[in-house]
Amino acid sequence: MFGSTYHGMQCRALIAKGGIRTVKVMLNQFLKAAMVILIGNLLEGLKILKNLIEPTANALPIL
Secondary structure, three states, rough: HHHHHHHHEEEHHHHHHHHHHHHHHHHHHHHHHHHHHHHHHHHHHHHHHHHHOOOOOOOOOOO
């Protein structure tokens, strides 16, 4: 009797541990994806800004 109860408790504990690991992996993947998107957006913005302030090839005439 005690053996089956103990076994059942062990099974439930393993299922709970597996669920916690799954949640951790999902959160880690979500954070990694968010960082990739954020860094990609920042780099894209820097490229645009670089092109906006690129020096001209010739000096501009003064009015």
